[in-house]
Amino acid sequence: MDHEARWYAIEQERLHLADMLESLTPHEWDAPSLCEGWRVRDVAAHVALGANPPLRAAAREAIRTYGRFNKMNQALGIAYGSRPVDQIVAALRKHAASRKLPPITNQRNILADTLIHAQDIALPLSRDHHMPVELARDSADRLWEMIWPMWAKRRYRGVRFTATDTAWSAGRGSDVHGPISALLMVLGGRRATLSHLSGDGLPHLTPRV
Known part of the structure; x- marks a missing residue:
């Protein structure tokens, strides 16, 4: 795949994830995902944040967690995941075509991240979410x-x-x-x-x- 094809794929996968999220019940939003310690809403928020990285908030969490990458990601996901679910879905749709990148990553990482996290949500909920x-x-x-x-x-x-x-x-x-x-x-x-x-x-x- 070339550069443009990957960005288009990222946009489409974000939109497909938003479609699935809109069909979830309140109970499903609060259910555990495949990521230990993360609710479905936290994983959804994490993917949305990847499309529109909150650099200042990330910097604050990086300092607070002493640069521990996983702890920083989890803290941000949980914080943003506590927002109303319609806001999480709206943010994912709004920034689906964004080409902004969080620090120390690239578009190939973002594509893999989006595909895997969609399944982190779908699989424990017994939802069929197609992965191309x-x-x-x-x-x-x-x-x-x-x-x-x-x-x-x-x-x-x-x-x-x-x-x-x-x-x-x-x-x-x-x-x-x-x-x-x-x-x-x-x-x-x-x-x-x-x-x-x-x-x-x-x-x-x-x-x-």
Whole structure:
């Protein structure tokens, strides 16, 4: 995918997420997401903030959390996630086409972040939220080559991942295969899609996710 295609994909995925969010019940908004300690509303707010980064608030949280990236992100997500849900959805729609980037990231990270967080919301709610194969493949490439914070190559050393619905593979060793969307979630540290994978490498993979 080229630069323009990724930005267009990010915009469309933000809008698709907004569509799903508008259909949620109040109970679902407050339900736990796949991200430990994050409600659905917090994850939704995090994606919306990625489209319109609050740089001053982020700087304050970075100081307060002593530069701990995950703690800063969680604090911002929870703070903004406590807003009325219609405001979160409206912000996501308003800034869907934004090309602003939070510090220390890039558009490929944002695409992967948007795809994965949509599933962080959909999967625990048993919602079917489609992940386009081409976008999942591009994001899987990105997560595999990243060092911090994923360290996928090191974490999953000795495992070879193979997609069953597109031409994608990575790593060397015992085989783990399945849909590219499920592989992307595992590369992103999510255990929820392990049941969609198979292969003789699965026993070696599972404890590392």
